[in-house]
Amino acid sequence: MTDAHDSSADPEGADPISNWGRWGADDERGCLNYITPDVRAAAVAEARTGRFVSLARPIDPLPLAGGPLATTTTKAPAPVTHAMTYTGFPPPALTDILTINTHHAELTHIDAFGHMPVDGKVYPGIPVGDVADSQGLHRSSTTAFASGILTRGVLADLAPGGALPPGHPVTGADLDRALARQNTRARPGDALVVRCGWDLPASSGRPTPGMTVDAVTWMHRNQVSVYLGDIGDAHPPVDPTLPFPLHRIGLARLGLPLVDAVAVDELAEACAELERYQFLLVIAPIPVPRATGVPVAPLAVF
């Protein structure tokens, strides 16, 4: 761990951790490459009873349209807006439209690799100016998730029944301790679900816990295929000289898909009750291509 930490301490340095080129210059899947047929077979073997839990936060859409006296507004974007649409009189059907703010902090969503440029490049090392225009991302987009993701998931509950203290820097050792406490371990190709016990949108400016470079290096070494967490990068950064390591190293350099704003309390309760911290994890976003992110409702199946 120490060595790994040392080698990654300067991610812009001579020998940072990176998967750029590991699966070729045209790779679109990044750490999803860790999910082999054997991993998928092991994943479905975890689904024994059919009990399942959603990892999506609830959504309360903002009406896009409204009556003449709806006058209170705010200036913050909404995760989802919604409008009922008129179809005729009497209405042959009731229909609607939804507008989705893909990376909103209250919306459970998966980041495409192209979401985060680092040093002007996105995974697997393409200049951002070459990858995106007004039509979207032409590489490293949500297209990678279009057929869905199925793998084994493992929960690391870092604060069972409680919450990490404000500003806690999550390390690889924290992850090791949590898994050991649960008598489980992460295997190559696993999706890692992290619980810090924080409701981020309700954190009201308190310093949040967050992943360190060391934790990201741990994910790299353990060949984690997808990260899902109630917390990701710390706000404010744990190390201001290395802000956003989960996004800048994990997403951008490793090609590790990140599911932000995940609801994990119900999952943690189920795991504790069942005394099982592994499960089949299914992520099935709508197959919208060229986007930088897409909302998801991951399901953990026991």
Added chain:
Amino acid sequence: MTDAHDSSADPEGADPISNWGRWGADDERGCLNYITPDVRAAAVAEARTGRFVSLARPIDPLPLAGGPLATTTTKAPAPVTHAMTYTGFPPPALTDILTINTHHAELTHIDAFGHMPVDGKVYPGIPVGDVADSQGLHRSSTTAFASGILTRGVLADLAPGGALPPGHPVTGADLDRALARQNTRARPGDALVVRCGWDLPASSGRPTPGMTVDAVTWMHRNQVSVYLGDIGDAHPPVDPTLPFPLHRIGLARLGLPLVDAVAVDELAEACAELERYQFLLVIAPIPVPRATGVPVAPLAVF
């Protein structure tokens, strides 16, 4: 006045005021028909110095998109949402998109006749089921305003320097008194701008002043071409048995275009300073067809 009031007291009765059929079964212009070339010539004669005042309320758009920590939202619709759009890196240009909630109470906008069905029909007497589908209004829409409106405007300041009391029912006599106090009068084809001294979105549920059937009848008799006001129909209704007379009789039966949510304080100050309550009024909405309303920025030119 009394007779007119009596005859209109039951707008669903034997002889309500109505312009249905007055300009033909296919008419799309309603009271805009009162604006003759002579009226327009009189209108531009009021424009002598080029000083002008906008009657549009300010807009503070709600961001449609935003960063990961913008988490405070509300559940009320916004008048206008806005998103900056990505055009490349470096950006060859900065561009954006706007979404407009056409009838929002904070947004100065003009109502198309088809906005308000009464007894299942819209001006000039067409069943609402025949007029609208998911593609919009096929009759009695904003198409009528596509080439712009130019006429003489006259201000009726009902509460100079102050505000009407809560719940005040505005009558034709109120309008007559205001005009007499200003030494002016309404002529056929004039746009009537009414100032009650209320900031409606800030009224916080207090009963608002509003137009009565009598006031609408006064507009009919005086051949008003367009109504603009800081207040329109009262909330709650002055007469619960005849709610929304400005919309249900003025807009729907007379074909009187209504400009809702108008800012008139600056206009009233200019009129008082200049001792002139007539002006050239120009309304130039974007020519979007088939809509039920469209935002406007009416200009009063002195």
Added chain:
Amino acid sequence: MTDAHDSSADPEGADPISNWGRWGADDERGCLNYITPDVRAAAVAEARTGRFVSLARPIDPLPLAGGPLATTTTKAPAPVTHAMTYTGFPPPALTDILTINTHHAELTHIDAFGHMPVDGKVYPGIPVGDVADSQGLHRSSTTAFASGILTRGVLADLAPGGALPPGHPVTGADLDRALARQNTRARPGDALVVRCGWDLPASSGRPTPGMTVDAVTWMHRNQVSVYLGDIGDAHPPVDPTLPFPLHRIGLARLGLPLVDAVAVDELAEACAELERYQFLLVIAPIPVPRATGVPVAPLAVF
């Protein structure tokens, strides 16, 4: 079958098939009530290898914003529009917004019960005027799907390797024959996936095949929990006196969730190759409440 057909021939008659009231006047789940813990356990038992297939049609979003020379437009709505959003210069991240036309014929989506009024009511018998306003559906909405759907799926391939003839009226006997040919059967709580071999948006006005009242009655009798198909109701209706039986009887009277515009060719190929027509079916829409429908990417897991 004949009896069932007879009893349902007049769905407005004395004894139509209906589940209104079957699970209570406040029921929000309809046929999802058929999915018991035993059904879910049988469902996950079908997931043995981890091979999986998505049943979502590909999406090609319409740009919402664009450069000055993008001038070609059309007047048909798009299933999904997309805009890249500006986050600063240089961009700290690339982000976007999506607008979703929930019931578009090219978009794989699940209908909420409140999508379809019949005789002025929606499942389980509530007047449409009580259920919906500009804020959405207050009953019988997508809220029912918020936690996801997991059950056993069974494919009925009605035209292996080909397509049903134009206008073919699909009956219960057709479904029985398809299942028998596959050596499988539908069990209570199963999701029924129907393949007719049609690419509906490419059908160019030819009369499509579609479900008959008899087929819907078959689904009722077999306690189907969810319907998914490349074809649903026929256009034009098979029986003009009973149009849209899948929506008007299945969705509205039975409370049978319908997944429209499903891609099933790849699933049919996998089933044929594996000689297995049952699978674990997972539907995980984003948990947007109050909507009339929501896009989905159902996954069939073997």
Added chain:
Amino acid sequence: MTDAHDSSADPEGADPISNWGRWGADDERGCLNYITPDVRAAAVAEARTGRFVSLARPIDPLPLAGGPLATTTTKAPAPVTHAMTYTGFPPPALTDILTINTHHAELTHIDAFGHMPVDGKVYPGIPVGDVADSQGLHRSSTTAFASGILTRGVLADLAPGGALPPGHPVTGADLDRALARQNTRARPGDALVVRCGWDLPASSGRPTPGMTVDAVTWMHRNQVSVYLGDIGDAHPPVDPTLPFPLHRIGLARLGLPLVDAVAVDELAEACAELERYQFLLVIAPIPVPRATGVPVAPLAVF
């Protein structure tokens, strides 16, 4: 002219034409500063009969929502999308929402100075990174147009009754000749309306006419306050080493507001018929702040 042309031939050079700093480092109005009270008085003096013409192109909105069989789509953005909104059953009112693609080539709109960075800066010389974020432009935005624009307009019809040849580079001499032919001239503060006789969205890739650096220098010398035209910058550029001079020099360096995609044929006919090429010009956009552009319907009043 020759000298002016020479001095501006290299707009990035030692002495390019520019108004950066002319009205202060905080200036938000650019060439609108040329519109003095005297100019406005002269403007309204041109309005004698009340006849008026709109300079806005017609709009045919794309439906945002639609029925299940509306399947034909395209991949080009629309200038305006529209959706009718559901308000209840029966509908107490018909309402809608509009989405506006502010800089679409088919939409008559006015560019804010911040729309066009040149050398990484926007008028009056502010780095683009300081001026814009996801919330919009904090300087040099449409806020400058919020109270409306009223000035004298003058038409320069460069091809009476016809059209300029493809690729024609419009020079100051062309503008002088057109005005001389009409027996008129441009005075300081005038809005310049240019007619080339082209319907740009229908030009199908033919090289368009467009303004040269020389023409922009002419506007600078004549203190033009606003540019409106059926053609602006040439596509492809007349001089590839100096592309987009109207936007890169006029808008960005001079602070000259540009109204793109103007309809001028009806105006040209009115001018020819009246033998008058000056008029009162009124531009009254909705007062949306922080945007990079806003649609307008300029009115020319005679």
